[in-house]
Amino acid sequence: MAAGTHAPALARVRAVIFVGVFVALAGGSRVAHADENPELTSRLGAWQLHLHVVLGVEPVDSARAVAFGTSAELLWRCRVGMFAGLMSSKGNAVLATVENGQVLAAPGDRISIPLGIAFRPLGHLARRPGDGAIGWARRLAAGIGLELGISIEHIRTSGDSDTVAGLHAALGLDIPLWGGPVEGGVALRLYGRMIVARSVALEGGSVQMPAVGGQIYGGVAWAL
Numbered sequence: 001m002a003a004g005t006h007a008p009a010l011a012r013v014r015a016v017i018f019v020g021v022f023v024a025l026a027g028g029s030r031v032a033h034a035d036e037n038p039e040l041t042s043r044l045g046a047w048q049l050h051l052h053v054v055l056g057v058e059p060v061d062s063a064r065a066v067a068f069g070t071s072a073e074l075l076w077r078c079r080v081g082m083f084a085g086l087m088s089s090k091g092n093a094v095l096a097t098v099e100n101g102q103v104l105a106a107p108g109d110r111i112s113i114p115l116g117i118a119f120r121p122l123g124h125l126a127r128r129p130g131d132g133a134i135g136w137a138r139r140l141a142a143g144i145g146l147e148l149g150i151s152i153e154h155i156r157t158s159g160d161s162d163t164v165a166g167l168h169a170a171l172g173l174d175i176p177l178w179g180g181p182v183e184g185g186v187a188l189r190l191y192g193r194m195i196v197a198r199s200v201a202l203e204g205g206s207v208q209m210p211a212v213g214g215q216i217y218g219g220v221a222w223a224l
Contacts, residue, residue, distance in 0.1 A: 043224050048075045048182055050174075052189055054219030058089040060107040060210070065091045067215045069112070073145070078123035078182050083147050087112040087193075089215065091207075108155045108207045112195065114168040116149010126182045135180075142181050143174030143221075147193070155200045155209050166197025174221045181223045189221040 050073040058065040071085030091107030126142030151168035155161065170193035179185020192214065199211040 049224040054217035056217035065089045083118040084115040111154040114151035139176040139180040145172040160202040187221040191217040
């Protein structure tokens with residue numbers, strides 16, 4: 001009878017002990033995750049692959065040509081690496097403007113293939129563990145990126161085209177939405193690039209692209 005009386009009590013004690021151990025282990029795992037180096041959870045170890053899809057505009061002689069593109073960065077320890085992209089802007093859809101009775105040249109379509117060196121001056125901050133506002137601020141600072149390289153620029157219309165090589169310089173900012181640039185995640189990408197190349201005139205001068213141009217983008221960045 002006594003054994004039967006104590007059996008439910010022992011079962012409750014076992015249940016309490018089990019729940020306590022489970023909570024302790026769960027809490028310990030959360031602390032360990034907060035203190036864990038994000039690089040340990042990176043799919044590529046010391047390397048990070050960032051993929052981008054962006055949409056924006058290219059201001060040309062008071063016009064606003066629609067621009068879009070995709071690019072990728074391969075970074076070592078979120079600091080330095082290589083980038084390549086495929087960008088385009090639709091210029092022929094922009095109507096030529098009239099100034100002082102003269103029709104100004106309209107921009108042509110632009111297809112760009114930039115490639116070169118990518119650098120994140122504060123990328124080391126993303127490799128430090130941290131949760132909350134401090135961790136987010138570190139990942140935001142690590143999202144500041146610079147690019148410098150060459151760009152193959154193909155300018156075209158329906159009846160004429162020209163291809164030139166130029167300088168590509170860009171500044172980007174990845175605003176973390178989920179995860180981070182080292183352990184993997186998704187970010188809102190703000191991106192601007194400057195192009196310096198020989199000016200191009202097509203269709204007898206009715207379509208022109210200046211020697212210095214720029215594009216402004218917003219989009220999504222995915223870190224692997």
